[in-house]
Amino acid sequence: MTALRFALVVFCLCLSTSFGVAKAIPTWRELEGYSFEEYKDHFSKQYESPKEEEVRRQAFDANMVKIRAHNQDPEKTWKMGVNRFTDRLPHELRSANGYQKSLGKSRRSSGQLSLAPVDKLLASGSRLMRGGKPAMSLPYEVDWRQNGVVTAVKNQGQCGSCWAFAATAALESQLAIATGELYVLSVQEFVSCTPNERKCGGTGGCSGSIPQLAYEHAQSAGLMEEWAYSYVSFHGNDNFTADCPRLQAADAVTVGEVVGHYDLPTNDQEALLETVAFEGPVAISVDATEWHFYEEGVFDGCNQVNPDLNHAVVLVGYGSDPKHGDYWLVRNSWSPSWGERGYIRLRRETTPRCGIDVTPEHGTACEGDPKEQKVCGTCGILFDNSIPIVRRSGASKDSVLKRASTE
Structure with missing residues (x-):
């Protein structure tokens, strides 16, 4: 021995x-x-x-x-450090984003992303529709990672696919909340297979899109696991073909299904607090222009006068730092080696500051888009937020309402 x-x-x-x-x-x-x-x-x-x-x-x-x-x-209430971006030029840093605000704006202003088909499903009782619990009933802090419904942080690489990563993370968590099973879902399914027919602000894939299109695709085509369709767009290449219908039919997740999604009211802090507290992680849009060198602390370095929404991430909770005050807890898609193990804490103000997004769209905006947009919260966090609605396979529509009313 x-x-x-x-x-x-x-x-x-x-x-x-x-x-x-x-x-x-x-x-x-x-x-x-x-x-x-x-x-x-x-x-x-x-x-x-x-x-x-x-x-x-x-x-x-x-x-x-x-x-x-x-x-x-x-x-300063946050610190900067070295990471994979430290040898990058300013124009290269922008490729780490991928949220297309022109598409988000046009669909919101047209009502295209209104509650259908979830409006009838939720109208009779879900917190999403009736405003949730009063603010005084909110938990002091929320961190959905502690509930076992959040997967490990991923890395989008040089592809502007943040929108797909944000949607995937939100779907993973909602699927876990609905079924009790935490799946690592395929990001590549959305990068390769989600249509962006209007081509507003991009063509989808690595050229950018919004999480709501991924939800709509998942509702019609189902969800796949990462092992079945692994991420291959890390280096910015989405010029490949995929037999999406065949892959989805062969390897679809069967424990749950996406039945719709809900867009939160614009610039409504109470709605965002209630949704992340009682419903789960929320896909959000932010101005991440100054995020790249963030290492730790409560971040407050965005342009609050003219924020430029350019990145999609996931809100997984909120809390309060004993030294620097209240914050939002945000999951990024720039790898676990970035920030606080892949996360950033953004300042959460009692009275959110608002600014005007005036960034020109360089010819990519859709016809009829507003020229300016009021954007509130640190880094514009309150402007364009959404959550997918997922139910356990075989469950009735009423089960979604029962889950919301008993949590």
Whole structure:
């Protein structure tokens, strides 16, 4: 027995020596003197040519100046750090988004995303329709991760598919709440198979869309698991064909079904609080322009005068920081190594600030879109939010109402 133990110890030591120790990424406290060479090593960065490496070096240096200056400001309630974006140029950072506000605006203003077909289903009693519990009954804090209905944070890569990741995460949680089973659903199903026929603000896929289109697709075509149709658009490539009907018919999730979705009232903080508290995680749209170097803390760095909604993420709760006050707890799709293990906390104000989104659509907006839009909350968090309605397969429509009334 002693010899066996010795052999196991030697084997484990050999494995440790062979594979090495994972490189610890430095925190914001450890960036003094941090070099580009160390950054390349920590993030396994390789470049195609010396010319590209020099471009990356210059971008890294410029971003490090910004990061260090920010962290030295005692008034800031969040810290910046290094991550996979630190060697990126400003125009490249925008590719990490993908929410198409022109499409969201046009469908909202036309009523195309109104409650049908869930209006009749929910009209008789769901909190979604009757305004929920009064604000005084709200829990002090909410974190749906603690309920076992939230999957691990994913990484959209260089594809503008945030809308699909946000929709998938919301669907995973609602499916778990309805059935008691937590599935890891396919993002690629939505990237490859969700139509965007009006082509407002994009053509879908890596060119951007909105979560509501993914919900509509899931309602008609069903849901697939990640293993059945894995994510292949990480590098921004969606120029491939997929036999979507065949795949969906062969590997559809059968425990639950999507029966519709609900769009929350625009710029209504109480509605968002009640929905995330009593119904589950909510897909939200935000201005993530200044998010890329976030590491920790309560973020309050967006342009609140003219916010530019450009990213779709998921609200999984809210709480209060003893030093920096109330916050929204938001799940991103930039990998678990970004931010607070893939999450960001946004400042939650008692009286939300509002701004005007005046960003031109560069010819991609739909005809009849409003030229300006009032957007409220930190980073515009209150403007365009939605939640899918999922029920257990075989359950009656009334079961959705019963679940909402007994939670």
